[in-house]
Amino acid sequence: SAVISQKPSRDICQRGTSLTIQCQVDSQVTMMFWYRQQPGQSLTLIATANQGSEATYESGFVIDKFPISRPNLTFSTLTVSNMSPEDSSIYLCSVVLGGGGIREQYFGPGTRLTVT
Amino acid sequence: SQQGEEDPQALSIQEGENATMNCSYKTSINNLQWYRQNSGRGLVHLILIRSNEREKHSGRLRVTLDTSKKSSSLLITASRAADTASYFCATDRSGGYQKVTFGIGTKLQVIP
Numbered sequence: 068s069a070v071i072s073q074k075p076s077r078d079i080c081q082r083g084t085s086l087t088i089q090c091q092v093d094s095q096v097t098m099m100f101w102y103r104q105q106p107g108q109s110l111t112l113i114a115t116a117n118q119g120s121e122a123t124y125e126s127g128f129v130i131d132k133f134p135i136s137r138p139n140l141t142f143s144t145l146t147v148s149n150m151s152p153e154d155s156s157i158y159l160c161s162v163v164l165g166g167g168g169i170r171e172q173y174f175g176p177g178t179r180l181t182v183t
Numbered sequence: 184s185q186q187g188e189e190d191p192q193a194l195s196i197q198e199g200e201n202a203t204m205n206c207s208y209k210t211s212i213n214n215l216q217w218y219r220q221n222s223g224r225g226l227v228h229l230i231l232i233r234s235n236e237r238e239k240h241s242g243r244l245r246v247t248l249d250t251s252k253k254s255s256s257l258l259i260t261a262s263r264a265a266d267t268a269s270y271f272c273a274t275d276r277s278g279g280y281q282k283v284t285f286g287i288g289t290k291l292q293v294i295p
Contacts, residue, residue: 110285172283176225
């Protein structure tokens with residue numbers, strides 16, 4: 068398994084500002100993922116972040132709004148830019164471990180963001 | 184649309200009873216994973232079942248997979264109040280690693 072930490076665990080931000088969320092993993096991983104979970108909803112993948120390359124964004128998510136950094140194999144950041152109340156969600160980073168057809172996905176504890 | 188869909192969406196049982204949650208999906212998969220999420224917190228990985236497996240156990244958890252029906256079930260035996268949480272299934276599609284897709288979850292309440 069993987070131990071994943073996120074900072075901050077929660078924040079309350081004003082609209083128009085930006086927040087950078089950090090994700091740290093206790094082992095080197097190739098693939099890291101950022102998810103959003105809006106209130107009462109399931110998880111939606113924002114982007115896949117591989118070290119040494121640009122993040123790959125899912126439909127409906129763009130780099131200008133959610134810039135991602137992946138400076139090494141154990142760390143990533145997600146920035147939520149120019150926030151609005153609709154960005155209020157839990158943001159989770161995730162990693163995949165394993166290979167050969169068995170890939171287990173693990174999640175960080177999440178960052179609960181409230182935008183006022 | 185969601186790849187996995189859990190039912191029921193909400194389930195309330197008495198402590199000590201068994202809880203069964205179901206998950207259906209649409210496409211061929213490599214693996215199916217079940218997660219637990221306690222009120223607004225991170226997801227805890229419970230169990231992974233491979234597409235060539237039919238049943239798997241872990242403690243009080245029993246997961247079954249029926250690839251012909253594209254469905255899975257999670258059984259929690261002798262439930263406890265601490266099992267109160269939302270439970271999600273997630274699938275990754277066959278044909279190389281694809282993004283994992285989550286269902287909408289089953290909200291389980293275990294009444295002491």
